[in-house]
Amino acid sequence: MLKSGITKRWILTTLLVITVILLGIAVFITLSVRNYYYKTVEQKLQSMGQSSAVAEYFNGYIDVPNDTFASRAIEYARNFTGINSAWLWVYNKDGEVVVTSTGFISENADDTDYVAAMNSPSGRGLGRGYLDSGEKYMALTVLLPKTGDRSNGAVRYLISLEDVDRKVVDLGLVVFMIVLLAMVLVILSGLFFIRSILVPVKKINAATRRIAAGDYSEKLDVHRRYDEISELSDSINYMTEQIARTETMKNDFISTVSHELRTPLTAIKGWTETLITVNESEDETLSQGLKVILFESERLYSLVEDLLDFSRIENGNIRLRIQKIDILAELDEAVYVLRDRAMREGIDIFYSTPDVPAPANADPDRVKQVFVNILDNAIKYTPEGGKISIVASIASGEISITFSDTGCGISEEDLPHVKEKFYKANLSAKGSGIGLAVSNEIVNLHNGSLEIRSKLGEGTTVEVSFPLTPVSSAGGKES
Numbered sequence: 001m002l003k004s005g006i007t008k009r010w011i012l013t014t015l016l017v018i019t020v021i022l023l024g025i026a027v028f029i030t031l032s033v034r035n036y037y038y039k040t041v042e043q044k045l046q047s048m049g050q051s052s053a054v055a056e057y058f059n060g061y062i063d064v065p066n067d068t069f070a071s072r073a074i075e076y077a078r079n080f081t082g083i084n085s086a087w088l089w090v091y092n093k094d095g096e097v098v099v100t101s102t103g104f105i106s107e108n109a110d111d112t113d114y115v116a117a118m119n120s121p122s123g124r125g126l127g128r129g130y131l132d133s134g135e136k137y138m139a140l141t142v143l144l145p146k147t148g149d150r151s152n153g154a155v156r157y158l159i160s161l162e163d164v165d166r167k168v169v170d171l172g173l174v175v176f177m178i179v180l181l182a183m184v185l186v187i188l189s190g191l192f193f194i195r196s197i198l199v200p201v202k203k204i205n206a207a208t209r210r211i212a213a214g215d216y217s218e219k220l221d222v223h224r225r226y227d228e229i230s231e232l233s234d235s236i237n238y239m240t241e242q243i244a245r246t247e248t249m250k251n252d253f254i255s256t257v258s259h260e261l262r263t264p265l266t267a268i269k270g271w272t273e274t275l276i277t278v279n280e281s282e283d284e285t286l287s288q289g290l291k292v293i294l295f296e297s298e299r300l301y302s303l304v305e306d307l308l309d310f311s312r313i314e315n316g317n318i319r320l321r322i323q324k325i326d327i328l329a330e331l332d333e334a335v336y337v338l339r340d341r342a343m344r345e346g347i348d349i350f351y352s353t354p355d356v357p358a359p360a361n362a363d364p365d366r367v368k369q370v371f372v373n374i375l376d377n378a379i380k381y382t383p384e385g386g387k388i389s390i391v392a393s394i395a396s397g398e399i400s401i402t403f404s405d406t407g408c409g410i411s412e413e414d415l416p417h418v419k420e421k422f423y424k425a426n427l428s429a430k431g432s433g434i435g436l437a438v439s440n441e442i443v444n445l446h447n448g449s450l451e452i453r454s455k456l457g458e459g460t461t462v463e464v465s466f467p468l469t470p471v472s473s474a475g476g477k478e479s
Helices: 005-048 049-056 066-078 114-117 160-213 226-278 284-317 327-344 363-380 435-445
Strands: 086-091 097-099 123-128 136-143 152-158 324-326 348-353 359-362 387-395 399-407 449-455 459-467
Touching: 005 136, 005 160, 066 086, 066 327, 114 123, 114 136, 114 152, 114 348, 123 160, 152 387, 160 226, 226 284, 226 399, 226 435, 324 327, 324 363, 327 363, 327 387, 359 363, 359 459, 363 387, 363 399, 363 459, 435 449, 435 459
Parallel strands: 348 387
Antiparallel strands: 086 097, 086 152, 123 136, 136 152, 324 359, 387 399, 399 459, 449 459
């Protein structure tokens, strides 16, 4: 697990950031509590050393002999109400400690607060220091009213910080334990989360390798929860299905094209051999053979053109030769080319168009190719005795041509895919399966649309629309 790149990145980024943040919070909480306690001690000292109360108590004992002052100081210390939580020191005018509430004087104690008071206009000084015993304290010194610039003594209040610091340390330990517990929970939850990602990712990686090797039967079911991993699994499954279907279509296409090429080539070869061996007097045989050769050659030519168009579409090299044309004129030519074939196969064609031209900027050859492909499919899938209806109409600046047949139709499962390259809903029918895909691409390049509606066993309707230059309203004609 720890060797994983994702786990390493998580440890080096997320975990480190979380650790720094948690430690920062712990330090902030500890310092905040420490400052709060120290502030409380300070407020307590300020309350004890109210200047007015001290000055009032020593009123009348200013600038008196040291002995007299010491007597008053002892009395003040005896009546000191904060003796249970603080210490009291009293200085005389010479800066000597004359009395303490504990009876002991720390000779080497810090006196930063006393010095600060002496130098302060307010006569008050606050500071922290250590006694001879090493005990930490906070002290407030309040000067008695001066005579000119001369000191008349001071009162010093001291409170031990040992209990405060002990509480702060205890709190710091608690906060540290909480932080440590939080880090453990973060690590465990993080590793569990990473594992929930890495395990399916490893399965997906192994599956994609098998798919890359050609095993399209592989199905992923690595995550039952609906999240990004399950979506990825579904996407890969869908991709596999699409690849498998495309692979099948490709194989069918190769098989179909091979058959389509082999059949006319066999006929051409056979009839060519026959024509070589027949006598010049057998004109009927010669004529029939030439017709077969022409027909099969046209099939080969059409197939090769479809393949070339497909190649151009795949490579993005298909080009249009845009010029002003009449869409209906190209439709007339397409119907004229295939009408005889439909009649030979026993299929009736109903053809109706407006009696005005349909001018457009388009490639005439490509437009006619679209009509020929659609009509050729209609004839191909319509049995003898069937009907094909071709109706054109002009409205809202565009022309719509509808090709409807009574052929075999297309199933609901196949209908969404019939415009895809190589797709053939009916594998028994002749053709490469790319004519409709090419037609759809050509229509799109002309900013038009090609829509297909069909019902299995009842027939198919293909509607093609092209934008036109402005035209007047028109009536219609039938043929």
